[in-house]
Structures are given as C-alpha cells and as structure tokens.
Amino acid sequence: MAAGSTTTVTRAGTRKTANKLARFAGGAETSDFVAAAEGLDGAGGITAGLASLAAADGQRFIEAPTEAIAPHPYNAPARSQPQPDNPRWIELVESVRAAGVQVPILVVSRAAFVQARPELEPSLESSTRYVVIYGHRRRAAALEAGLATVPAVIDDSAMTDGGDLDAMTIENLGREDLSEFEQAEVFARYSEAGFSQRDIAGKLGVNQSTVSRRLNLLLLCPEVRSAVERGDIKHTEAAELAGKLPYGPRRPWQSDLHPEQEVDHRQADQLAACQLVASGATPKRAAERVLAERRARQRALAEGVDIIDPKERFGPNYQQYVIDSPAAANGDAVVAAIDGLQGSLVYYRASAKPAHVASPQPPAAGKDTVSARQRTAAAKGRLLACPRLVASPPPREKLLPLLAAQYASGLAALGASSAGWKSAFDLSRAAGLATAQHSDAGAYRTAAAAEVTLKRQLEIAWACAVAAFELHASDRTRDSWNHLDVAYLQLLQERADYSPTPWELERIAAVGHGMQRPAPYDCGSTSSDA
Incomplete structure (x- = not known):
C-alpha cells in the first residue's frame, strides 16, 4: 500500500464495494441489510435471505465452524476475549445463547489472508x-455460548489493497469505548x-495533530502507560512527554531516532518525568528537569565526584560548604x-571546612546594598x-x-488585600485576560464578586493567587524565604519559563528542603508563616 493512496471507502473502485463489507460491521447499514433479508425468502427465513443477498454481491454465505475462525491479528485482543464484568458483553452472550x-x-x-499478509501467518x-x-465480538460471544458454528460471509476481496485494515478501522473508530x-495502534x-x-x-x-x-x-x-490508564496523568500530557523523551525502538513515523531513545536509562527518565x-x-x-539531572550525574561520574545529600552530610548549615567548582x-x-529545582550539579568541599567562614561582625553596608540590588532585580x-x-x-x-x-x-489573605487585587488586575490586563477588561482594579474586584461562571471565577482566583505569591516573595521585611x-x-x-536568579536560588536552597527534589507546587506547611 503506497503512501498517499486512497484506499478506504473507495477501495476496489466504488462505494458499493465498501458498503457490501460495512454492512457486516454491526451499524445502521447492518440493520438495513438484515431487514432486507428477512422478507426476501419466506420459506428459508432470514438465513436464506442473507445468503441470497450475499450471493448477489459475489459473496459466499456459510455456517463456519467456530473453532476454525481466528480473530484478525490487528484487532485489539480485548475485543476477542470474554468480558465478564461488562453488562453489554453479558447481554450479548445471553442473546447469542438464546437465538444464535x-x-x-x-x-x-486463510489462503487469501496469508497471501496478502504473509508476515502474520505465524500468529x-x-x-x-x-x-x-467484521464481527470479533460476535465470534467471541459464540465461543462463550458454546455454539458449534457461526453464520459467516466469505469475501476474500476484503484483502485487496489492504482493505482488511480499512474495514476494521472504520468499525473500530466508530466504537464509543x-x-x-x-486509536494509536490503528494509526x-x-x-x-x-x-x-x-x-x-x-x-x-x-486532525493531523x-x-x-x-x-x-x-x-x-x-x-x-499504566500511569495514563490509571488516570495519574492525562493522555495529552503523556503524548507530549513521549514526544520529548521517546522510549523504545524507532517507529516508522519518526523522522529521526531521538538521542538515547533506545538506551536503558531512558525508561527510568521517562518514569521520573511522569512522576513530576x-x-x-x-x-x-519535567523532561528538562530529568535531562538536566541525567547530564549532572554523568558529569559527576566523569569528574569522579560522589553525589550526596548535603543536609545529611553537613547538617542544616550545609550552604556554607558550597563552592563554585572543583577548582575552588x-x-x-x-x-x-x-x-x-534545576537538576544541575552543586559542588561542596568534602571536608567539614566551610567554604566561607562566617564573620562575627555585622555585615558591611556594601554587602547589604548589593543584596538589595539583587532582590530588586529578581x-x-x-x-x-x-x-x-x-x-x-x-x-x-x-x-x-x-x-x-x-x-x-x-x-x-495577601491576594484578597487591596494590594493583591490591584496586582491581580494589573497582571491579568498584561496577560490579556477577558476577566480584566475593566477600567480599574475597583471595577475588576466588583465584577469578580458578581461572577457566577466557574471558569472565570477560577481565572480570577488564580490571578489573585499569583499576586499573593509575589507580594509574599517581595516582602522586604522578611529575612528569608519559606x-x-x-x-x-x-x-x-x-x-x-522563568529562570531563577542566583540570589533566588540561594534563598531557595536555604529553606531547608535540602537538595532533594521537591514536589511541584507543594504549598503544604506546618505553620502559617505567610
């Protein structure tokens, strides 16, 4: 099947050909087909009617031995297996048991199938x-109900130009479950x-996307994949993550093999990113953070430097042992x-000798000035x-x-203050949000109080939350962060896409989280220190 061919419903040249196959898929065309067969042969009943319609289109109607019928290897295995916890499956089996x-x-x-897809014969x-x-669930239900035969129509033309794939795709994409x-397997x-x-x-x-x-x-x-199926992360998030950290052998749709895609540690990296x-x-x-840590660990290995937990090694004042590089x-x-936070490498002097000996004297005015400038710039x-x-x-x-x-x-409380509302309004206007289309912060606050749409309420609440975070971080009366x-x-x-300044990184490191990776957005607290 060459790229660019159009073999779905126009396979074999006409819509009629596709329809004569699709009428066995179980949809509206099937209902019309069965209704037409019911009154076609009064003496022979519906079976004779179906056989007559099939013969008119060059198809052969038989009672096929159930045990001699195999599911198509491309079909999802679950479609051919019993589903005892599914009420619809139980209903189907009971119907087949009662009325066939x-x-x-x-x-x-088998001959037509193997000729078209010889690579699948071992299956x-x-x-x-x-x-x-068409009819994987009907076949499975017949097996479950103990039927010796199943009514079947043989049409080897379904294999022409990969038509079996087209037929099953049409059937599967119409399923609600x-x-x-x-879907990915189909594509x-x-x-x-x-x-x-x-x-x-x-x-x-x-859509191509x-x-x-x-x-x-x-x-x-x-x-x-299991995390996605459990609902730990969304399939859209997983797809984006896989695009940045693909795992496994190269697939046909990939233009290039991603670096380290087939390396053993990629699986661990992908799982770590999933957890983030x-x-x-x-x-x-998440992908950037994991790759940064991977590079940092490789660098440490190349330099012969051990990775440690600085808080366990040096205690709560571990920051005084930080050095810029091994040369220092x-x-x-x-x-x-x-x-x-960054996944990068932070060096420490291995001995208990501080990199910077604290002076018992008050800090010089010049140092305070530098710190103030750094705070303002941040x-x-x-x-x-x-x-x-x-x-x-x-x-x-x-x-x-x-x-x-x-x-x-x-x-x-900071976000709900006058300063918080003004900041939320200014930030929302700068972001171009519809909820900020007001003349001033007062009108914004009044409109927010009257808002009843959850989406807009959350948009406003988030703006106030960001304002509260910034007011808290920029409070000059606080000597340290938390x-x-x-x-x-x-x-x-x-x-x-913000990159913390060195001044901010120092304050973050001093919080007491150590260098262990914190959970993103962890606002949990043991005290109210806002």
Whole structure:
C-alpha cells in the first residue's frame, strides 16, 4: 500500500464495494441489510435471505465452524476475549445463547489472508481456516455460548489493497469505548503500511495533530502507560512527554531516532518525568528537569565526584560548604548534590571546612546594598514573568488543591488585600485576560464578586493567587524565604519559563528542603508563616 493512496471507502473502485463489507460491521447499514433479508425468502427465513443477498454481491454465505475462525491479528485482543464484568458483553452472550448470531460475521479464507499478509501467518493456529474482518465480538460471544458454528460471509476481496485494515478501522473508530492507545495502534498500522501522518489524517477524517499525539503514546514505557490508564496523568500530557523523551525502538513515523531513545536509562527518565507531571509539572519542564539531572550525574561520574545529600552530610548549615567548582576546593576533596529545582550539579568541599567562614561582625553596608540590588532585580524579573504565569494556570485538578493550600497557610489573605487585587488586575490586563477588561482594579474586584461562571471565577482566583505569591516573595521585611516561595518559583519555572536568579536560588536552597527534589507546587506547611 503506497503512501498517499486512497484506499478506504473507495477501495476496489466504488462505494458499493465498501458498503457490501460495512454492512457486516454491526451499524445502521447492518440493520438495513438484515431487514432486507428477512422478507426476501419466506420459506428459508432470514438465513436464506442473507445468503441470497450475499450471493448477489459475489459473496459466499456459510455456517463456519467456530473453532476454525481466528480473530484478525490487528484487532485489539480485548475485543476477542470474554468480558465478564461488562453488562453489554453479558447481554450479548445471553442473546447469542438464546437465538444464535443474527448478523453474519465477515471473514476471509486463510489462503487469501496469508497471501496478502504473509508476515502474520505465524500468529494463526494450524486449525484456522478463516480470519475475521467484521464481527470479533460476535465470534467471541459464540465461543462463550458454546455454539458449534457461526453464520459467516466469505469475501476474500476484503484483502485487496489492504482493505482488511480499512474495514476494521472504520468499525473500530466508530466504537464509543475505543481507548486512545487503541486509536494509536490503528494509526500505527497505517504508518507501518507507508502512510504519512498527513495521509492518515486525511484518510480517516481526523486532525493531523490528533494522529501525532496518539502515535506518541506508543513511545511510552509500560510503567508510564499504566500511569495514563490509571488516570495519574492525562493522555495529552503523556503524548507530549513521549514526544520529548521517546522510549523504545524507532517507529516508522519518526523522522529521526531521538538521542538515547533506545538506551536503558531512558525508561527510568521517562518514569521520573511522569512522576513530576503527576505532581503538577508541565511535560516540557519535567523532561528538562530529568535531562538536566541525567547530564549532572554523568558529569559527576566523569569528574569522579560522589553525589550526596548535603543536609545529611553537613547538617542544616550545609550552604556554607558550597563552592563554585572543583577548582575552588584548592586541592581538597569535592562532593556534589543535585539541585532539586534545576537538576544541575552543586559542588561542596568534602571536608567539614566551610567554604566561607562566617564573620562575627555585622555585615558591611556594601554587602547589604548589593543584596538589595539583587532582590530588586529578581523582583523585576518575576514581575515580567507573572503575566505569563497568570495566563497559564495549572489544570483544574491541580489548581484547586493549590488554592486550598494558600488559604490553609494564610497566604490567600495577601491576594484578597487591596494590594493583591490591584496586582491581580494589573497582571491579568498584561496577560490579556477577558476577566480584566475593566477600567480599574475597583471595577475588576466588583465584577469578580458578581461572577457566577466557574471558569472565570477560577481565572480570577488564580490571578489573585499569583499576586499573593509575589507580594509574599517581595516582602522586604522578611529575612528569608519559606516553602511557599519555593512553590511560587517552581510555578514560574514550570508555567512561565522563568529562570531563577542566583540570589533566588540561594534563598531557595536555604529553606531547608535540602537538595532533594521537591514536589511541584507543594504549598503544604506546618505553620502559617505567610
């Protein structure tokens, strides 16, 4: 099947050919087909009527031995297996047990199947005489009900130009219970047959972006796939993650093999990134964070530097042992830790000798001036990123716990203050949000109080939350930061592509999280220190 061919409903040249196959798929055309057969042969009943209609189209109607019929290897295995917990399956089996299979299944002969797809012959049992095109559930129900035979129509023309794939695709894409992973397998079959993603999209009537996202799901490791199926992360998040950290052998739709795609540690990296996404990180940021840590560990290995937990090694004042590089140790042994926020390498003097001996004297005025300038510069940088953060709230299931945590910690009071409302209004206007289309902060606040639409309420609440975070972080009366500021900087990194300044990183490191990777957006607190 060459790329660019149009073999779906126009296969074999006419819509009539496609319809004569699709009428066995179980949809509206099937109902019309059965209704026509019922009154066609009064003496022979519906079976004789179906046989007459099939013969008129060059098809052969038989009672096929149930045990001699095999499911198509391309069909989802679950469609051919008993589903005792599914009420619809139980109803189907009981109906078949009571009245038999009313709609014939569509099959092809083993010979025609093997001739068209010789690579799939090993998947067939030696006893297989027919392969199902339409009717996998009907065949499975007949087996479950103990029927010796199943009414079937043989039409080997279904294999012409890959028509078996087209036929099953038409049937499967119409199912309500078709999962994203099953859709991905359908698209992959076409890709393996030589179709481009654009061709697949046009052939099946879906967006090319949908095809791309679904195919990415097949580049997930089993553990991440299970996480998607459990609902730990969304399939859209998983698809984006797989696009950045693909795992497994190169697939036909990939233009290039991604670096390290087939390396053993990619599975661990993908799983680590999945856990970050489940905690609230964007797939982009999660992939960057994991790759940064991978590079940092490789660098440490090349330098012969051990990775340690600095808080366990040096105690709560571990920051005084930080050095800029191994060269700064002046020949002393060096260890390193992974920066929990950035994933980069942080070096420490291995001995208990501080890198900087604290002076008992008050800090010089010049140092205070430098710190003040750094604080001001950091605040300006954050304010430039805040409109992007306001315009990019976390998913609702992660936003609501974050807002609740702000209230529990007392931080929400800042967002509800006059300064908080003004900041929320200014940031929302800068972000171009519809909720900020008012003359001033007072009108914005009045409109917010009257808002009844949940989506707009959450948009306003998020703007106030960002304002509260920034007011808290920029408070000059605070000598140090806490877990709330760490959560804020994580949000800026994850959702606004913000890079913390060295001054901010020092304050984050001093919070007491150590260098262990914190959970994104973790606003949990043991005290209200807002």
